[in-house]
Amino acid sequence: MRRIKLTVAYDGTDYSGWQSQNNADTVEDRLDEALRSLLIDCHDPLLVESGEVGSIITGASRTDSGVHAEGNVAVFDTEARMAADRFAYALNTRLPEDIRILRSEEVPVDFHPRYSPSHKTYEYQILNTSIPIPTYTRYMHHIYEDIDINKMREAVDLFIGEHDFSAFCSAGAQVKSKVRTITALSIDEASIDPKPCRIIRIRVTGTGFLYNMVRIIAGTLIEVGLGRRSIDTVRQAIETGDRQLAGPTAPARGLTLKQIIYD
Amino acid sequence: MRRIKLTVAYDGTDYSGWQSQNNADTVEDRLDEALRSLLIDCHDPLLVESGEVGSIITGASRTDSGVHAEGNVAVFDTEARMAADRFAYALNTRLPEDIRILRSEEVPVDFHPRYSPSHKTYEYQILNTSIPIPTYTRYMHHIYEDIDINKMREAVDLFIGEHDFSAFCSAGAQVKSKVRTITALSIDEASIDPKPCRIIRIRVTGTGFLYNMVRIIAGTLIEVGLGRRSIDTVRQAIETGDRQLAGPTAPARGLTLKQIIYD
Numbered sequence: 001m002r003r004i005k006l007t008v009a010y011d012g013t014d015y016s017g018w019q020s021q022n023n024a025d026t027v028e029d030r031l032d033e034a035l036r037s038l039l040i041d042c043h044d045p046l047l048v049e050s051g052e053v054g055s056i057i058t059g060a061s062r063t064d065s066g067v068h069a070e071g072n073v074a075v076f077d078t079e080a081r082m083a084a085d086r087f088a089y090a091l092n093t094r095l096p097e098d099i100r101i102l103r104s105e106e107v108p109v110d111f112h113p114r115y116s117p118s119h120k121t122y123e124y125q126i127l128n129t130s131i132p133i134p135t136y137t138r139y140m141h142h143i144y145e146d147i148d149i150n151k152m153r154e155a156v157d158l159f160i161g162e163h164d165f166s167a168f169c170s171a172g173a174q175v176k177s178k179v180r181t182i183t184a185l186s187i188d189e190a191s192i193d194p195k196p197c198r199i200i201r202i203r204v205t206g207t208g209f210l211y212n213m214v215r216i217i218a219g220t221l222i223e224v225g226l227g228r229r230s231i232d233t234v235r236q237a238i239e240t241g242d243r244q245l246a247g248p249t250a251p252a253r254g255l256t257l258k259q260i261i262y263d
Numbered sequence: 264m265r266r267i268k269l270t271v272a273y274d275g276t277d278y279s280g281w282q283s284q285n286n287a288d289t290v291e292d293r294l295d296e297a298l299r300s301l302l303i304d305c306h307d308p309l310l311v312e313s314g315e316v317g318s319i320i321t322g323a324s325r326t327d328s329g330v331h332a333e334g335n336v337a338v339f340d341t342e343a344r345m346a347a348d349r350f351a352y353a354l355n356t357r358l359p360e361d362i363r364i365l366r367s368e369e370v371p372v373d374f375h376p377r378y379s380p381s382h383k384t385y386e387y388q389i390l391n392t393s394i395p396i397p398t399y400t401r402y403m404h405h406i407y408e409d410i411d412i413n414k415m416r417e418a419v420d421l422f423i424g425e426h427d428f429s430a431f432c433s434a435g436a437q438v439k440s441k442v443r444t445i446t447a448l449s450i451d452e453a454s455i456d457p458k459p460c461r462i463i464r465i466r467v468t469g470t471g472f473l474y475n476m477v478r479i480i481a482g483t484l485i486e487v488g489l490g491r492r493s494i495d496t497v498r499q500a501i502e503t504g505d506r507q508l509a510g511p512t513a514p515a516r517g518l519t520l521k522q523i524i525y526d
Contacts, residue, residue: 007457009396009397009398010397010398011397011398011401068397068398070396070398070456070457071456071457088394092394097395097397097400098397099397100394100395100396100397101394102393102394102396102457103394130365131351131355131363131364131365131366132360132363133272133333133363133365134272134273134274134331134360134361134362134363135272135273135274135331135333135402135519137360138274138401139398193333193334193521193522194270194333194334194365194522256398258456259456259457
């Protein structure tokens, strides 16, 4: 038996997120369907044994509805005779155009996309223009008010390191500890035509994230940049864990899971 | 009577191009519909007089099906009492999200979006990666083979200036002269994650373009970059006007009309 790791990219606009659920079109379902059909064609004995119970893939990040990915990770086990790097091409012919496998490779059988230690990088993109430009807004959150990115940058250091991120987690998350580590957080801007249009990019890397954590950090930094929330309030949010002191959850369309690097 | 100039941006993916036509969803139709409804609400006496004959807007560039725009131009005449810059906001509330008016302003009544002298800038975007990344391919043409952009750049000078572009025009174009002037042509690249992925951008500015001219120039430059067409063949294409010597028409999705500057 071999374990194959897939690097998965998708435009999340038309999907109800990664995770399989009833009466919804999800990335996991599409990938599971494509993989089953491929493995059946390969006469994979393992698939026959496993029967029809649940998804045959295990994903790293269960991205929300509308969130995009350029480097999510999933694994599956197989006894099919196919070179590991060919699975990417074979799956792409069976997937819709808005989901692509960028890479497939063999990994040790004890590799687990969720539990093996990793650094995940997410990017949140903001289109800061008076009127939303349709060729950008599919992957960016539009804000028409002027954002002060220097103010946003002043808040960056508060997030870096190990903290209890209870204030940056949506209700309903069932986890024991809300302590997580952010290893890098940067804010960049790029000007685009027609001037003075610009894109602001928040890039955050960490060893793990809570439910909606990146979108709440983005929503908080946006409010700081708009002068609606002070650096001091953000500091208090981190110190007290009070969700009310952090900003709103920024819209899904601006978020892209860029990559997952395993340690 | 006032003439109002609109700067129009759209994601062309779901439209059958700019120009109104039977049984097709076009940008012009959507804009015409939004504008009529707005002017009726404003009790514009001019609209009542003009009746129902054809579109009440005149566009600058009749972009093809699937081509995008960030700066197409259209005008309409009105006697409605509304500040010129407010039309953009009022129209946007009546338009689908993939069409936006970026700006509205009053222009002299003899201003014509197509006949008034102008410089148009188009950009053709190529995603040069082994596998297409879904968050890019909506606005870019994917090519998996390695493109030599230095070779492409060697061909740039051949296009700049006044030339007979007969070889770079699709059949069926009914124009007297195929002489056009390209004032600028540049090729840039940007690397994106995951490395070594990159985007190649061909940006061309001219005083006028023939049917499919930018897409055929892009298709030709791509073949030069792939080593499939020599600089000498491109030179001959321009000199002889032989369509066979130029490259194929590159796909619509990679093309965006960036801006139109009136002289």
